Structures are given as structure tokens and as C-alpha cells.
Amino acid sequence: MELEEIHEKTIEAGKILKTVKEEVKPLVKPGVKLLEVAEFVENRIRELGGEPAFPCNISINSDAAHFTPKKGDTREFNEGDIVKLDIGAHIEGIIADTAITIDLGDNDDLVKASENALKRAIEEIHAGVDTAVIGRVIESEIREFGFRPVVNLTGHGLLPYIAHAPPSILNYGTERGVKLEEGMVIAIEPFATDGAGKVGERGETEIFSLKAIRPVRMKKAKALLKEIEKYKTLPFAKRWLENASDIVIGQLVRAGVLRGYPVLTEIAKGLVSQAEHTVIVEEDGARIVT
Structure with a gap:
């Protein structure tokens, strides 16, 4: 551009x-x-x-x-x-x-x-x-x-x-x-x-962004990542997601896929x-x- x-x-x-x-x-x-x-x-x-x-x-x-x-x-x-x-x-x-x-x-x-x-x-x-x-x-x-x-x-x-x-x-x-x-x-x-x-x-973290695209096995994690793709590298709110769960988001943060913003x-x-x-x-x- x-x-x-x-x-x-x-x-x-x-x-x-x-x-x-x-x-x-x-x-x-x-x-x-x-x-x-x-x-x-x-x-x-x-x-x-x-x-x-x-x-x-x-x-x-x-x-x-x-x-x-x-x-x-x-x-x-x-x-x-x-x-x-x-x-x-x-x-x-x-x-x-x-x-x-x-x-x-x-x-x-x-x-x-x-x-x-x-x-x-x-x-x-x-x-x-x-x-x-x-x-x-x-x-x-x-x-x-x-x-x-x-x-x-x-x-x-x-x-x-x-x-x-x-x-x-x-x-x-x-x-x-x-x-x-x-x-x-x-x-x-x-x-x-x-x-x-x-x-x-x-402690409170409600904002995240996509840090790196890596293969994930869990079906729920795949569905969540598909939903997140449209935000590209921009931050998004957990409340914006249909498939958000604290467990899945936590796993993606630990795997280095998502970055959290406390x-x-x-x-x-x-x-x-x-x-x-x-x-x-x-x-x-x-x-x-x-």
C-alpha cells in the first residue's frame, strides 16, 4: 500500500x-x-x-x-x-x-x-x-x-x-x-x-492477539483459531469470540499461539x-x- x-x-x-x-x-x-x-x-x-x-x-x-x-x-x-x-x-x-x-x-x-x-x-x-x-x-x-x-x-x-x-x-x-x-x-x-x-x-486478562500460527490438535482449539484469524495480528477481546473457553485460550497462550495482555x-x-x-x-x- x-x-x-x-x-x-x-x-x-x-x-x-x-x-x-x-x-x-x-x-x-x-x-x-x-x-x-x-x-x-x-x-x-x-x-x-x-x-x-x-x-x-x-x-x-x-x-x-x-x-x-x-x-x-x-x-x-x-x-x-x-x-x-x-x-x-x-x-x-x-x-x-x-x-x-x-x-x-x-x-x-x-x-x-x-x-x-x-x-x-x-x-x-x-x-x-x-x-x-x-x-x-x-x-x-x-x-x-x-x-x-x-x-x-x-x-x-x-x-x-x-x-x-x-x-x-x-x-x-x-x-x-x-x-x-x-x-x-x-x-x-x-x-x-x-x-x-x-x-x-x-491478574485479569481479557485481551489477546495471535502471536504465531502453529498446528493444534484439539477440535475446540482449531475452531477458536478459525474464529481468531480475521483479526490477523490485532488484539481482540475474549467476549468477541463465540467459541472462547478459558481452558482452550490458556492452552493456546502456553503453546505460544496467543499472547495475553494483562x-x-x-x-x-x-x-x-x-x-x-x-x-x-x-x-x-x-x-x-x-
């Missing part, structure tokens, strides 16, 4: 996400089920002509990434929650990725820390800029608000059917990174926290905010598509 066509489809996917972001915001309120919001996002992306690039991530309070509700989930938003919605759409594998934080409590500064860091980071982008500069700006802005960047979550490149591709764009300052090139499609993704500034895994949570139980845009790197700036 030519670069021009990739950019066109990225912009198209971005337009879908802009619409979905605005429509979903009023739905995130106390008493509403998380599953209702996730299904709204995913179905709306399809209605608007795209496909979800990954399951709708709804990470609340200390959770930072990789939470999506399970089938039949009855959990609801609560008063005081700080809610991260991370959503992606693709057109024929060409991905746009964006995230917002919706505050149901009293965390204005924490939300602004990641939003302002995103804004300032994008202002630094142009062909030839070193990603180390972007990381320094993100860290500086977050610390200006009195918070810490989450150091082991990053921005990233976007490639066909690959939602997390090089280069990694750190959320803190380093001496040297990678030079951005004109035409690159990247996601800038600051996370701010009042905790320790690092995430670790917790929920990532702040190690000191700090609250986390997130902001993200997909941009196209231009000669003298960045085009925001989401």
Missing part, C-alpha cells in the same frame, strides 16, 4: 474516532455498565465504516491500560472514578488510536497534566526531531503539575495491522532517542500519576490519567488525525 493511501485511511479512521469520542463522553457516568460503553464504542466504529483496531480499553483509577469488560460484565462506573477510554479504529488494517480521560471525581489537575503534556509534545513534532525531545517535554509538563509520568508506558508507531510498532516514544526525558521521519504515523500517549510512576501486571495498574495504587492522539509527521509539524 502506498504511503499516500495509508495516510488517507489513517485520516478516515481518525474521523471515525473523533465522532465516537464525542458521542461516548455523555455515556460515562455513575451507574452505567462498563460493558455498555465498550460495546457502544466498538459497534459505533463499525457503523461508521471502520473496525475496532483493538477492544475498547476502559481503565479506571489505578488501572492504566488493557482493561476491557468481559462477556456479561455487570461492573459499573462509580462516583469519583477517573476513567481512561483508549479506542482504536482501522480501515483495511490502517490504524488510528486515541485516548481521553473522563473525570467523575475531583481530579482536574491530573487530567490536565496528561492533556497539556500531549498538546506540548505535538507542538515539538516535525521531521527530524529526536523522540528524546518529545519525552523531555512530556515529563516536564507532567511534573509542572506536581505529578509523575508513567515511565514504562510509551507512545508508539502505527503500521498496517500493528497497533504498537517502532518507534517507542518515551514519556520521560533521555539523552537520545530516534529521529522522526516525514510521513511516519505515530501515537503520542502521555500518562500522568500521583503514584510511583510505574505500572505492573495484575491489565496494567499503577504499582503504588496511584490514580492515572491518559491522553492520546494519532499524528502524521510532516516536514514542519504534525497533522493530528484524531
Whole structure:
């Protein structure tokens, strides 16, 4: 696929996400089920002509990434929650990725820390800029608000059917990174926290992706893999599958066929905010598509 066509489809996917972001915001309120919001996002992306690039991530309070509700989930938003919605759409594998934080409590500064860091980071982008500069700006802005960047979550490149591709764009300052090139499609993704500034895994895993195609003997495993094939290398939710069973999925993970994405949570139980845009790197700036 030519670069021009990739950019066109990225912009198209971005337009879908802009619409979905605005429509979903009023739905995130106390008493509403998380599953209702996730299904709204995913179905709306399809209605608007795209496909979800990954399951709708709804990470609340200390959770930072990789939470999506399970089938039949009855959990609801609560008063005081700080809610991260991370959503992606693709057109024929060409991905746009964006995230917002919706505050149901009293965390204005924490939300602004990641939003302002995103804004300032994008202002630094142009062909030839070193990603180390972007990381320094993100860290500086977050610390200006009195918070810490989450150091082991990053921005990233976007490639066909690959939602997390090089280069990694750190959320803190380093001496040297990678030079951005004109035409690159990247996601800038600051996370701010009042905790320790690092995430670790917790047990819940509802998101998976195909890691390697290997022969499997079990009839149920074969049926499941046939169902998964359409997602190619993109992440999918267990609740999307008709033939999902924890036993079969567990066997496929252990066999190296599937990769699981456990929920990532702040190690000191700090609250986390997130902001993200997909941009196209231009000669003298960045085009925001989401």
C-alpha cells in the first residue's frame, strides 16, 4: 500500500474516532455498565465504516491500560472514578488510536497534566526531531503539575495491522532517542500519576492477539483459531469470540499461539490519567488525525 493511501485511511479512521469520542463522553457516568460503553464504542466504529483496531480499553483509577469488560460484565462506573477510554479504529488494517480521560471525581489537575503534556509534545513534532525531545517535554509538563509520568508506558508507531510498532516514544526525558521521519504515523500517549510512576501486571486478562500460527490438535482449539484469524495480528477481546473457553485460550497462550495482555495498574495504587492522539509527521509539524 502506498504511503499516500495509508495516510488517507489513517485520516478516515481518525474521523471515525473523533465522532465516537464525542458521542461516548455523555455515556460515562455513575451507574452505567462498563460493558455498555465498550460495546457502544466498538459497534459505533463499525457503523461508521471502520473496525475496532483493538477492544475498547476502559481503565479506571489505578488501572492504566488493557482493561476491557468481559462477556456479561455487570461492573459499573462509580462516583469519583477517573476513567481512561483508549479506542482504536482501522480501515483495511490502517490504524488510528486515541485516548481521553473522563473525570467523575475531583481530579482536574491530573487530567490536565496528561492533556497539556500531549498538546506540548505535538507542538515539538516535525521531521527530524529526536523522540528524546518529545519525552523531555512530556515529563516536564507532567511534573509542572506536581505529578509523575508513567515511565514504562510509551507512545508508539502505527503500521498496517500493528497497533504498537517502532518507534517507542518515551514519556520521560533521555539523552537520545530516534529521529522522526516525514510521513511516519505515530501515537503520542502521555500518562500522568500521583503514584510511583510505574505500572505492573495484575491478574485479569481479557485481551489477546495471535502471536504465531502453529498446528493444534484439539477440535475446540482449531475452531477458536478459525474464529481468531480475521483479526490477523490485532488484539481482540475474549467476549468477541463465540467459541472462547478459558481452558482452550490458556492452552493456546502456553503453546505460544496467543499472547495475553494483562491489565496494567499503577504499582503504588496511584490514580492515572491518559491522553492520546494519532499524528502524521510532516516536514514542519504534525497533522493530528484524531
